[in-house]
Amino acid sequence: QKEVEQDPGPLSVPEGAIVSLNCTYSNSAFQYFMWYRQYSRKGPELLMYTYSSGNKEDGRFTAQVDKSSKYISLFIRDSQPSDSATYLCAYYSGNTPLVFGKGTRLSVIA
Amino acid sequence: NAGVTQTPKFQVLKTGQSMTLQCAQDMNHNSMYWYRQDPGMGLRLIYYSASEGTTDKGEVPNGYNVSRLNKREFSLRLESAAPSQTSVYFCASVKGTGGDYGYTFGSGTRLTVV
Numbered sequence: 001q002k003e004v005e006q007d008p009g010p011l012s013v014p015e016g017a018i019v020s021l022n023c024t025y026s027n028s029a030f031q032y033f034m035w036y037r038q039y040s041r042k043g044p045e046l047l048m049y050t051y052s053s054g055n056k057e058d059g060r061f062t063a064q065v066d067k068s069s070k071y072i073s074l075f076i077r078d079s080q081p082s083d084s085a086t087y088l089c090a091y092y093s094g095n096t097p098l099v100f101g102k103g104t105r106l107s108v109i110a
Numbered sequence: 111n112a113g114v115t116q117t118p119k120f121q122v123l124k125t126g127q128s129m130t131l132q133c134a135q136d137m138n139h140n141s142m143y144w145y146r147q148d149p150g151m152g153l154r155l156i157y158y159s160a161s162e163g164t165t166d167k168g169e170v171p172n173g174y175n176v177s178r179l180n181k182r183e184f185s186l187r188l189e190s191a192a193p194s195q196t197s198v199y200f201c202a203s204v205k206g207t208g209g210d211y212g213y214t215f216g217s218g219t220r221l222t223v224v
Contacts, residue, residue, distance in 0.1 A: 008150065034212055043114075043200050043215030044153070088153065097143060097168065098213060102152030 003027050006089055006101030015110050019076040023089035023101050026070065032092040035063055035074045038103065039085045047074075047087070079108045112136050116201050116216035123191045123223045131186040131219050133201030141204045142184035143213065144168075144176060146197040153200070159184055191223045 006023045013019055021035075032051060036044035050056040050063040050072075057063075062075040076083055088103040117132045133142065143158040145168075155168030159178040173195060175187045184203075188195060198220050202213040 006152075036212075041218075043202075043217050044213075045215065046212035049212055097155050097158050100153040102150065 003099055004089060004091055004101045007104055008102055010105040010107060012107045012109060013079055015079060015081060015108055017079050017108075019074075019079050019083070019106060019108075021074040021076075021087050021089075021104050021106070023072045024070055025072065025091060027091075027093060028067075028070070029093050031094055033063070033065055033072045034090045034092070034098070035061075036088040036090060036100075037085045038088060044088055081108050081110045084108050114201055114203055114214050114216035116199075116219050118219060119217070120220045121222070123188075123221065125192060125223060127191050128187065128189050129191065129221075130188075131199055131201075131221075132183070133185065133216060134183045135201075135203040135214070136182065137203065137205070137214065138181070139203035139205050139214070140181075141206070142178065143202040143204075144174075144184070144186045145200045145202065146170065147200060147218075148197050156186065156199075188221075191221075193223045195221065196223045197221060 004025045034049040035047045037047045038044040048058050048063050055064045060077045064073045084107050086103040086105045089101040090098045114135045141160050144156040145153045147153050154170045157176040159165045162181045165176050177185045198218045200218050201216045204213045
């Protein structure tokens, strides 16, 4: 079992909807969680990161970690067609390369 | 513009041919990585270099070799290409080891092996 699981989708929502993207993890030693956004035919780009015990908000985006259920989430408020992309979660547990989930493909329909 | 530059962007190889994918970063980053991305498989780590002069295997190293030429450049070589190596290859770099900075990715090399 991969240490971070992510529903591949695809997820299709209307413009303006609140989007919830989720990952589950198995290793309690994780230190940082990250969300990357990847547009079609482009490389992933860092969207935001959070420590294992906190939440973080950046504009319309909120990253949340629920340690009790080993669940990490990315919420997108007022979703826009420009948010259509694949979103990858990743974790860092200290001096080893990042481990990525497989990504969730999101489409926001105008 | 500062960032990670990959060349070539597209390549078609015949089975058994060899080629080298080039990656260069101008952000003075210490660590560099090579990933491949396949449909339904996500990003899988091939090799990485935590610092100049060191390289380590990742999840899927078979059929590949790497060279950390200097702090800026990290190349990936396919000695005898196989159809199973058809993929999109991404190079990434990071200042430290990835914890509180995150990786910067290149725009990818789309490789087809026929």
